[in-house]
Amino acid sequence: MQDNLGLIKRLQNQDSTALSSIYDQYSGALYGVILRICKNEEQAQDLLQETFLKIWQKAHQYDPQKGKFFTWSYRIAKNISLNAMRKTSKLIQNEDLSVYENKEVNENQIDILQLNGSLKLLDPHHQKALELVYFNGLTHREAHKEMDVPLGTFKSYIKQALKKLRETYQKELFLLWIILEKMI
Amino acid sequence: MMDRNSIKDTGILEQYLLGELSDKQMTEVENILKQDQELREYFLAMEDDFEKLAIENAIPPPIHIKKSLLTAVASTKTLDDSDKVISIKTKDRRSIYMTIAASFALLFALSSGWLYNQWQTARNTIKTVQNQTVDFQNRINTLENQLNETNKWYTAINTPNTIQLILKGNKISPNSTAITYVNHTEKTVILNAKGLVKLDQNKTYQMWADVDGEMIDMGIVASNQDMIAMKYIDNAASINITIEPAGGNDHPTVERLISNVFL
Numbered sequence: 264m265q266d267n268l269g270l271i272k273r274l275q276n277q278d279s280t281a282l283s284s285i286y287d288q289y290s291g292a293l294y295g296v297i298l299r300i301c302k303n304e305e306q307a308q309d310l311l312q313e314t315f316l317k318i319w320q321k322a323h324q325y326d327p328q329k330g331k332f333f334t335w336s337y338r339i340a341k342n343i344s345l346n347a348m349r350k351t352s353k354l355i356q357n358e359d360l361s362v363y364e365n366k367e368v369n370e371n372q373i374d375i376l377q378l379n380g381s382l383k384l385l386d387p388h389h390q391k392a393l394e395l396v397y398f399n400g401l402t403h404r405e406a407h408k409e410m411d412v413p414l415g416t417f418k419s420y421i422k423q424a425l426k427k428l429r430e431t432y433q434k435e436l437f438l439l440w441i442i443l444e445k446m447i
Numbered sequence: 448m449m450d451r452n453s454i455k456d457t458g459i460l461e462q463y464l465l466g467e468l469s470d471k472q473m474t475e476v477e478n479i480l481k482q483d484q485e486l487r488e489y490f491l492a493m494e495d496d497f498e499k500l501a502i503e504n505a506i507p508p509p510i511h512i513k514k515s516l517l518t519a520v521a522s523t524k525t526l527d528d529s530d531k532v533i534s535i536k537t538k539d540r541r542s543i544y545m546t547i548a549a550s551f552a553l554l555f556a557l558s559s560g561w562l563y564n565q566w567q568t569a570r571n572t573i574k575t576v577q578n579q580t581v582d583f584q585n586r587i588n589t590l591e592n593q594l595n596e597t598n599k600w601y602t603a604i605n606t607p608n609t610i611q612l613i614l615k616g617n618k619i620s621p622n623s624t625a626i627t628y629v630n631h632t633e634k635t636v637i638l639n640a641k642g643l644v645k646l647d648q649n650k651t652y653q654m655w656a657d658v659d660g661e662m663i664d665m666g667i668v669a670s671n672q673d674m675i676a677m678k679y680i681d682n683a684a685s686i687n688i689t690i691e692p693a694g695g696n697d698h699p700t701v702e703r704l705i706s707n708v709f710l
Contacts, residue, residue: 279520286513291505292498298506311508315516329477330464331494337501338466380503397497398504402467403458418458428496
């Protein structure tokens with residue numbers, strides 16, 4: 264998956280059609296992350312818009328030498344969501360001390376939030392580890408406590424999970440290649 | 448610096464990707480990646496994996512978000528444009544401020560010039576006044592001295608113990624008159640020589656006391672003074688005035704006696 268540097272250049276030059284294309288390309292993936300962090304559709308929609316506004320405003324700061332455009336966008340989405348969550352939980356605490364966190368998630372949302380794809384082929388602890396750091400926005404230090412394993416062990420979970428993921432993707436690519444071959 | 452394998456093992460690249468590192472650590476990792484092509488490829492593969500993971504787990508957002516985003520962007524663009532307009536206005540305003548500042552500076556310069564001029568005038572006036580003051584002071588001093596002198600004479604002659612004696616000129620100097628004030632208690636003699644006829648430069652009046660027939664010098668009568676303190680001589684029978692050569696004489700020139708008075 265190569266970044267379309269021409270498109271990014273246009274975005275950096277404040278071309279709103281480029282923003283539209285980039286939105287089409289990444290909004291689903293970023294919304295998936297945001298919604299899994301904040302678990303509230305209404306809020307997630309606002310945060311998605313905020314994320315893309317920031318991408319638009321800070322596009323000139325993106326340096327392709329330092330990584331992929333999606334990684335950069337992902338970090339923005341994650342930061343915005345985590346900041347919003349911190350503010351929300353503070354507000355809730357201020358309003359009513361008996362309620363600490365608003366973790367009510369209805370059944371529809373649980374369906375939506377369920378992880379799909381290659382991730383489901385991984386071992387449950389590998390799935391969990393990736394879910395925590397990638398989709399729930401926890402840091403390594405928070406996540407290893409959440410899973411109740413030492414930090415080193417957690418890190419190797421991530422490493423192994425990524426390795427397995429890579430293998431799955433390669434298999435898929437191979438299958439795709441065979442299908443394409445057959446079709447041709 | 449960490450080597451390639453330890454970087455892979457520490458999991459720092461994963462944390463870098465996830466945005467968990469501090470700015471300082473991020474810069475370090477970025478520098479390492481810049482220098483290590485193989486590590487960069489390793490990281491790029493990791494980025495690809497995470498991106499795929501995200502795309503596989505994408506949730507399509509409601510359609511209205513995009514519309515709302517593009518509207519917001521358009522409005523920020525308009526805002527940016529108006530910002531530009533504002534910035535030009537700011538420039539205008541700045542030039543107005545500059546004009547105002549320049550006006551104030553000019554006003555200040557002019558008023559400074561005027562004030563300097565006023566100051567110089569005032570300084571000159573003060574100098575004149577100071578000179579006048581010094582002059583007045585001198586005159587006051589003179590007057591004071593004169594007053595003191597006069598007071599002294601007045602006090603000296605206006606006491607009950609003072610006897611006033613008139614010395615009238617004889618035929619040698621018929622127009623001369625002198626007044627002496629003698630105080631036997633204080634033992635003072637004061638002569639008012641104003642009425643004596645002016646003498647030539649080489650002559651002077653001299654006063655004598657007659658004590659048992661002997662003439663004793665009471666002093667030379669200074670020509671430039673009106674009131675002169677003379678020596679008091681005990682047991683004098685009379686006071687005499689003679690004309691003597693300038694500088695005075697040891698013995699009176701009796702032929703030149705112009706006046707005498709008995710005590």
